[in-house]
Amino acid sequence: MFGPLNVKPGTSRNNKTGSWRTELRPKFLQKDCIACKMCALTCPEDCIEGAQKNTFYCDYEFCKGCGLCAFICPKADITMIEEELKE
Amino acid sequence: MNRQLFAPGHTACVGCGQSLGARLVIEASGPNTIVANNTGCLEVFSTKYPESSWGVPWIHSLFENAAAVASGIEAALIYLGKKDTVNVIAQGGDGGTADIGLQALSGMFERGQDILYVCYDNEAYMNTGIQRSGLTPFDANTTTSPAGSASSGNIRPKKPMPEIANAHGIPYVATASVGFPQDLQRKVKKAVSIKGPKYIQIHVPCPLGWRHEPVQTAQVAKTAVEAGLYPLVEYENTRLIAVRKIKPSPVEEYLKLQGRFKHLLNNPEEIKKIQEIANHNIEKYNLRVTSSEKNLSTEC
Numbered sequence: 001m002f003g004p005l006n007v008k009p010g011t012s013r014n015n016k017t018g019s020w021r022t023e024l025r026p027k028f029l030q031k032d033c034i035a036c037k038m039c040a041l042t043c044p045e046d047c048i049e050g051a052q053k054n055t056f057y058c059d060y061e062f063c064k065g066c067g068l069c070a071f072i073c074p075k076a077d078i079t080m081i082e083e084e085l086k087e
Numbered sequence: 088m089n090r091q092l093f094a095p096g097h098t099a100c101v102g103c104g105q106s107l108g109a110r111l112v113i114e115a116s117g118p119n120t121i122v123a124n125n126t127g128c129l130e131v132f133s134t135k136y137p138e139s140s141w142g143v144p145w146i147h148s149l150f151e152n153a154a155a156v157a158s159g160i161e162a163a164l165i166y167l168g169k170k171d172t173v174n175v176i177a178q179g180g181d182g183g184t185a186d187i188g189l190q191a192l193s194g195m196f197e198r199g200q201d202i203l204y205v206c207y208d209n210e211a212y213m214n215t216g217i218q219r220s221g222l223t224p225f226d227a228n229t230t231t232s233p234a235g236s237a238s239s240g241n242i243r244p245k246k247p248m249p250e251i252a253n254a255h256g257i258p259y260v261a262t263a264s265v266g267f268p269q270d271l272q273r274k275v276k277k278a279v280s281i282k283g284p285k286y287i288q289i290h291v292p293c294p295l296g297w298r299h300e301p302v303q304t305a306q307v308a309k310t311a312v313e314a315g316l317y318p319l320v321e322y323e324n325t326r327l328i329a330v331r332k333i334k335p336s337p338v339e340e341y342l343k344l345q346g347r348f349k350h351l352l353n354n355p356e357e358i359k360k361i362q363e364i365a366n367h368n369i370e371k372y373n374l375r376v377t378s379s380e381k382n383l384s385t386e387c
């Protein structure tokens with residue numbers, strides 16, 4: 001018999017899932033952004049932040065590189081780039 | 088990000104539709120929510136001990152009993168005089184909802200408890216390796232409904248869970264999809280504003296089990312709705328009050344995106360059967376957009 005097991009809220013942040021990315025990562029161009037927030041709304045990791053136009057970015061510590069943000073962006077203002085390449 | 092209700096670092100697969108759905112639900116319900124979770128992928132990937140993604144009180148007990156645990160939480164909140172300020176959500180996968188947890192769920196409905204039940208419908212028992220459930224669609228290839236010479240996948244249609252919920256006479260029943268996130272959140276907000284038992288079933292693509300690329304999660308979800316295979320409907324007091332209108336696309340558009348239907352692509356006989364399921368939905372819920380209803384996005 002064990003439990004109940006109690007843990008603190010939001011502690012999954014200890015687990016840096018950004019290391020899962022193997023091929024591609026999103027690049028937020030911040031040029032044609034209209035702040036529709038669709039990228040933040042569809043991110044399964046909840047690791048995209050921003051408020052005004054051209055201010056959105058993602059936290060690469062957690063981004064798994066699924067590419068949904070780039071797919072959903074109506075302005076094609078997010079592109080997926082090769083993981084090795086720097087900006 | 089100050090107060091996150093569903094924090095990153097969870098171990099859901101890349102592109103997991105259920106992780107997206109769960110975050111949309113809890114954000115719509117807000118911080119004053121208590122969640123009871125059935126066993127399944129969501130429970131496992133969001134609470135890898137000793138970590139948790141949840142920013143609200145959250146409890147897991149067994150595979151089949153989230154509705155019963157939530158019932159106890161609701162009763163305790165009423166006793167404490169706090170029910171009016173706290174939303175209670177019970178949630179689970181399609182297996183945990185339509186099969187093993189159906190008894191607990193039916194009891195929660197029948198007792199009239201003030202709880203929102205959310206079913207994340209990824210159309211199989213994904214956490215244990217893609218076994219078919221009562222919500223697996225017709226002809227889908229799963230590990231327990233393998234396509235081969237004896238059958239072309241799952242031989243049964245989806246169990247009509249929204250209708251089963253409605254048969255209990257509850258005040259709110261809806262289907263939603265992670266392909267339409269704003270619509271999903273609107274339905275959750277509406278549900279928690281209504282007193283009594285509520286049921287929302289959310290279509291959540293599973294890249295691993297459905298065999299599509301992670302980046303296609305939103306597209307696969309949308310295509311299911313647009314083909315008429317996952318009608319987005321809304322009932323109040325068992326009356327159908329709204330549907331998302333579509334210009335129906337052929338079901339192949341949906342099937343061809345996924346490995347679980349790959350065996351059907353050279354089988355017009357079977358595709359016809361699936362098209363008939365879509366046609367039936369389109370007629371039953373009057374899904375087809377008419378010329379006077381141009382603006383699709385405001386329909387639902």
Ligand SMILES: Cc1ncc(C[n+]2csc(CCOP(=O)(O)OP(=O)(O)O)c2C)c(N)n1
Binds near residue numbers: 211
């Ligand atoms: C009583 C019981 N039977 C079986 C299991 C094993 N089990 C754990 S999760 C799971 C599958 C869950 O499927 P579903 O409810 O559809 O959720 P998903 O993982 O697909 O999100 C099974 C069979 C269990 N935990 N308890």
Ligand SMILES: [Mg+2]
Binds near residue numbers: 180212
């Ligand atoms: Mg499932």
